[in-house]
Amino acid sequence: MANNITPEEIIKKGKLVFSKTALMTDKVLSYCPGCGHGVVHRLTMEVIEEMGIQDKTIGVAPVGCSVLAYEFMNIDMQQAPHGRAPAVATGIKRAFPDKFVFTYQGDGDLAAIGTSETIHACNRAENIVIIFVNNGIYGMTGGQMAPTTLEGMKSSTSPYGRDIEMMGHPIKITEMVAGLPGVCFATRQAVHKPGLVRKTKKAIRKAFENQRDKKGTSIVEVVSNCNSGWKMTPVKSNEWLEENMLSFFPLGDIK
Amino acid sequence: MNEVKLMKGNEAIAEAAIRAGVDVYFGYPITPQSEIIEHLMLEKPHERTGMVVLQAESEIAAINMVYGAAACGKMAMTSSSSPGISLKMEGISYIAASELPCLIVNVVRGGPGLGTIQPSQSDYFQAVKGGGHGDYRLIVLAPSTVQEMADFVELSFELAFKYRNPVMILSDGIIGQMMEKVVLPPQRQRLSDEEVERRYKSWATTGKTADRERNIITSLELKPERQEQHNINLQDKYKKISENEIRYEEFNCEDADYIFVAFGSSARICQKAILIGKEEGYNLGLLRPISLWPFPSNIINEIADRVGGMLVVEMNAGQMVEDVLLAVNGKVKVKHFGRFGGMIPSPREVFIAIKQKIIGGKNGK
Amino acid sequence: MTEEIIIAGFGGQGVLSMGKILAYSGIMQDREVSWMPSYGPEMRGGTANVTVIISDVRISSPVLTEYDTAIILNQQSMDKFEKDVKKGGLLIYDPNGIIRKPVRKDIDIYTIEGAKEAAKIGNSKTFNMIVLGAYLKVNPIVKMENVLKGLRKSLPERHHHLIPLNEKAIKMGAKKVNNVQKHCC
Ligand SMILES: Cc1ncc(C[n+]2csc(CCOP(=O)(O)OP(=O)(O)O)c2C)c(N)n1
Ligand code: SF4
Numbered sequence: 001m002a003n004n005i006t007p008e009e010i011i012k013k014g015k016l017v018f019s020k021t022a023l024m025t026d027k028v029l030s031y032c033p034g035c036g037h038g039v040v041h042r043l044t045m046e047v048i049e050e051m052g053i054q055d056k057t058i059g060v061a062p063v064g065c066s067v068l069a070y071e072f073m074n075i076d077m078q079q080a081p082h083g084r085a086p087a088v089a090t091g092i093k094r095a096f097p098d099k100f101v102f103t104y105q106g107d108g109d110l111a112a113i114g115t116s117e118t119i120h121a122c123n124r125a126e127n128i129v130i131i132f133v134n135n136g137i138y139g140m141t142g143g144q145m146a147p148t149t150l151e152g153m154k155s156s157t158s159p160y161g162r163d164i165e166m167m168g169h170p171i172k173i174t175e176m177v178a179g180l181p182g183v184c185f186a187t188r189q190a191v192h193k194p195g196l197v198r199k200t201k202k203a204i205r206k207a208f209e210n211q212r213d214k215k216g217t218s219i220v221e222v223v224s225n226c227n228s229g230w231k232m233t234p235v236k237s238n239e240w241l242e243e244n245m246l247s248f249f250p251l252g253d254i255k
Numbered sequence: 256m257n258e259v260k261l262m263k264g265n266e267a268i269a270e271a272a273i274r275a276g277v278d279v280y281f282g283y284p285i286t287p288q289s290e291i292i293e294h295l296m297l298e299k300p301h302e303r304t305g306m307v308v309l310q311a312e313s314e315i316a317a318i319n320m321v322y323g324a325a326a327c328g329k330m331a332m333t334s335s336s337s338p339g340i341s342l343k344m345e346g347i348s349y350i351a352a353s354e355l356p357c358l359i360v361n362v363v364r365g366g367p368g369l370g371t372i373q374p375s376q377s378d379y380f381q382a383v384k385g386g387g388h389g390d391y392r393l394i395v396l397a398p399s400t401v402q403e404m405a406d407f408v409e410l411s412f413e414l415a416f417k418y419r420n421p422v423m424i425l426s427d428g429i430i431g432q433m434m435e436k437v438v439l440p441p442q443r444q445r446l447s448d449e450e451v452e453r454r455y456k457s458w459a460t461t462g463k464t465a466d467r468e469r470n471i472i473t474s475l476e477l478k479p480e481r482q483e484q485h486n487i488n489l490q491d492k493y494k495k496i497s498e499n500e501i502r503y504e505e506f507n508c509e510d511a512d513y514i515f516v517a518f519g520s521s522a523r524i525c526q527k528a529i530l531i532g533k534e535e536g537y538n539l540g541l542l543r544p545i546s547l548w549p550f551p552s553n554i555i556n557e558i559a560d561r562v563g564g565m566l567v568v569e570m571n572a573g574q575m576v577e578d579v580l581l582a583v584n585g586k587v588k589v590k591h592f593g594r595f596g597g598m599i600p601s602p603r604e605v606f607i608a609i610k611q612k613i614i615g616g617k618n619g620k
Numbered sequence: 621m622t623e624e625i626i627i628a629g630f631g632g633q634g635v636l637s638m639g640k641i642l643a644y645s646g647i648m649q650d651r652e653v654s655w656m657p658s659y660g661p662e663m664r665g666g667t668a669n670v671t672v673i674i675s676d677v678r679i680s681s682p683v684l685t686e687y688d689t690a691i692i693l694n695q696q697s698m699d700k701f702e703k704d705v706k707k708g709g710l711l712i713y714d715p716n717g718i719i720r721k722p723v724r725k726d727i728d729i730y731t732i733e734g735a736k737e738a739a740k741i742g743n744s745k746t747f748n749m750i751v752l753g754a755y756l757k758v759n760p761i762v763k764m765e766n767v768l769k770g771l772r773k774s775l776p777e778r779h780h781h782l783i784p785l786n787e788k789a790i791k792m793g794a795k796k797v798n799n800v801q802k803h804c805c
Binding site for chain 2: 147
Binding site: 259287372373432435520523530 | 640643644647652653654655656657659660679680681682683684685686773774
């Protein structure tokens with residue numbers, strides 16, 4: 001094959017169905033193959049690109065597998081201490097009320113160590129977007145139990161399955177904060193199927209539009225997989241998600 | 256016969272805690288120490304001894320759970336690594352002020368901030384000089400082997416209850432993650448509730464009975480005169496600890512020409528540097544502080560009379576070296592060599608450093 | 621006697637467990653041992669290595685930069701560790717996937733077709749035991765009986781039925797190891 005053919009020539013006009021998201025950097029994602037984090041990154045960046053707000057957006061990365069989100073999202077970002085992203089985002093938003101501010105957090109970050117920051121940011125109706133990737137486990141640190149780990153689910157700190165009596169119930173934090181007047185939009189989505197990916201993108205778009213319209217806090221929960229932490233193949237983990245996670249964490253708008 | 260096992264330092268701490276009869280462990284996962292809570296969960300200590308193990312929602316919650324349980328006279332412990340230990344500092348200050356016995360394990364990783372998960376010794380200052388607010392001291396023990404990780408659990412509780420003072424085991428990612436041979440102590444029985452009530456009735460909140468005054472655990476004292484007296488009492492206790500609880504290990508300090516001063520895994524690296532030095536005709540030694548507070552100042556001062564200089568080797572930018580300088584008080588040359596941010600010095604690098612910084616042009620004897 | 625070994629390859633090749641079995645075998649032979657792994661998220665599908673030291677005296681530094689033996693199971697590890705073998709030391713590698721062969725002339729070099737032999741046995745998990753067998757043939761620091769005891773100790777009870785298969789793999793490695801260079805000078 002002659003090597004002077006450009007990609008544009010190979011992909012004939014009208015046949016192009018997907019290209020790299022403009023606001024994703026060229027860095028290779030550090031996520032395990034099959035992990036949902038990458039999709040949620042892409043959707044967030046697509047929304048920011050389509051709204052044309054790259055120059056007005058500041059993101060906050062958590063501590064969790066997505067701690068390196070700033071490596072992949074081609075926008076200005078800050079990296080917060082574990083669980084503190086909503087407080088850091090509050091600082092940014094109060095300092096720059098006209099900018100777009102969002103946090104990107106895992107379930108351990110948002111619903112365990114950061115519960116207080118989550119609740120109080122929502123209660124103050126901080127005009128920010130919270131993107132919450134719920135994979136029911138601590139991925140980054142090697143698969144320990146999360147506040148969202150399902151009853152009976154095995155993890156490295158619940159090796160015999162989550163025992164409700166000893167370890168408490170899995171927490172539905174999106175429902176909890178939906179009850180606060182400061183929250184204008186609370187929804188639960190997923191990204192393991194194409195149709196759901198499109199819905200999630202719409203939800204993220206709506207959340208950023210709420211921020212533009214100064215409506216208060218929007219939280220978009222994405223029920224996702226952690227194939228490494230769950231010790232499954234990516235395909236199996238998506239099946240498991242469908243069969244187990246969604247009955248406890250049903251999809252759809254909560255508020 | 257005692258059991259010999261191959262274990263990680265983290266696993267050894269967990270197993271030793273079960274065997275020491277610890278009542279409660281509260282913790283939150285963080286690398287490089289998550290194996291402590293993972294091993295505990297795997298071992299079902301509630302079935303083995305009745306020990307309670309709980310994954311808290313945060314390090315802040317965990318240390319305050321320890322506060323509550325310790326104030327009941329129970330053997331309570333927590334563990335974490337650097338960023339998590341920073342979060343515990345408020346609670347640690349309260350525990351020290353309230354004179355409660357407990358064990359806090361720090362498997363140090365490189366900072367500041369989120370830093371790195373690789374090993375470091377950069378929390379020395381935080382451990383021995385305060386970290387939390389107010390004039391308080393922790394008893395700080397620095398293991399350098401997996402065996403010591405196991406042994407120091409029981410020792411820590413012994414000291415903690417003897418002085419009603421929190422004890423910290425200051426380890427690091429190397430000793431936490433490495434496996435070595437370990438001889439495990441025999442299983443001790445946990446104290447019964449009645450025994451706890453009887454032993455600690457002078458201070459623990461176990462429920463007021465007719466035969467004693469109420470026990471209140473607080474660190475608040477609004478009258479400055481009384482708060483000063485409380486501080487004086489604490490200082491008296493710290494003085495007693497300083498007089499009685501200094502621990503260290505010497506390697507060839509009797510006739511070495513120059514010595515290293517190093518704790519924890521740095522001391523292991525220095526031992527190898529001594530061997531390299533021997534091959535090249537140098538007579539080197541090592542003083543390894545085991546209790547970082549109280550610090551073995553007197554012995555270091557004595558050795559300063561015999562040697563030509565000391566190199567303090569630490570995986571930080573120079574922390575313990577300040578205590579060595581105070582101890583030596585200008586008698587001989589003291590220099591620091593460190594790698595940090597998660598980098599580990601190689602034995603050869605350490606040997607070259609003592610040659611360049613301390614020995615200078617002169618050769619060994 | 622002190623033997624300082626680095627075992628390095630991909631995560632998932634059984635590098636860490638091979639080191640653990642070696643260390644346990646050392647204990648069974650009444651030796652001092654240490655096992656220090658690389659750790660962290662970069663291990664997710666990335667490289668993994670472990671330093672194992674077996675000695676008849678107290679072990680000093682568990683972390684090293686020079687080794688008596690390097691057991692190399694992928695190209696990255698070859699690039700990283702070939703230079704760290706002590707002069708006159710030993711390098712064993714599986715040529716599968718190695719595109720740049722070792723160039724050192726001052727060390728002994730052996731190859732073991734671990735991946736190929738594991739495929740012949742029909743169980744890819746025997747790979748690390750084949751490599752271990754190759755190493756122990758070249759440098760019999762622990763006796764076979766102690767290796768089997770070490771295996772028994774380090775494998776969880778439910779995997780004990782696999783011990784005969786592992787023994788077979790170790791023997792296979794011992795048989796198939798191939799000397800490609802004796803150090804000169
Ligand atoms: C103060 C503090 N405590 C603990 C940790 C260790 N830590 C890092 S990530 C993490 C949990 C991450 O889980 P989650 O938020 O669910 O995100 P995921 O990795 O699953 O995407 C923990 C406990 C830390 N870095 N800082
Ligand atoms: S550990 Fe889990 S959450 Fe983290 S990148 Fe891998 S699959 Fe994703």
